[in-house]
């Protein structure tokens with residue numbers, strides 16, 4: 001199933017409900033050309049800590065993931081894009097038969113691989129905009145608080161096209177991301193942050209071929225569901 005495609009080195013991302021401003025490079029609102037350069041970003045220690053923190057785990061378990069998964073069926077073979085340290089993977093894997101997680105940050109991918117050894121999860125280091133999976137592989141694809149870490153709208157759209165490609169006919173794409181506010185912006189100073197506009201996300205999913213798109217908003221976030229054509 002792994003076809004061994006292009007890999008990106010480096011690290012991206014942060015958890016987004018906490019305070020942390022220590023960054024090496026600013027790629028916010030990159031042009032697409034800049035974004036096509038090698039991704040060589042670094043997640044600062046505070047962000048790494050926050051992504052694994054009890055605070056984030058509680059928010060995910062008590063509120064956010066039940067909201068994202070409300071009323072949907074992920075099926076038997078689920079792909080998670082951008083698992084980070086894997087708090088989301090921990091939650092999802094107890095609810096599905098088989099899971100794959102693809103993470104672009106080699107350190108996070110390695111650590112998650114070790115942690116998921118012997119479980120129902122296999123972990124791939126790779127780029128969700130160019131995935132090493134066969135067409136029509138998964139019953140569902142889940143993206144949790146990761147899209148805004150993909151450094152351009154063009155690359156985000158490429159990720160949507162890739163998700164469409166690896167989904168089985170009628171497969172489900174579901175997830176959540178943050179909406180823009182000043183606190184969110186400050187937290188991401190110097191970090192990768194191309195915020196997804198929920199008003200435009202439906203049309204973007206439609207352009208990638210998805211149907212039955214539903215977007216719901218709560219303060220600071222939106223969730224989405226969409227189906228691949230049958």
Ligand SMILES: C[S@@+](CC[C@H](N)C(=O)[O-])C[C@H]1O[C@@H](n2cnc3c(N)ncnc32)[C@H](O)[C@@H]1O
Pocket residue numbers: 011012013014015016051081082083084085086087088102103104105108126127128129143144145146149150
């Ligand atoms: C903010 S973290 C979210 C982690 C986890 N989903 C959660 O909600 O706790 C975003 C993750 O997406 C990863 N990521 C960003 N772009 C990616 C890409 N193109 N392919 C795979 N992973 C990516 C980052 O390295 C980071 O680990």
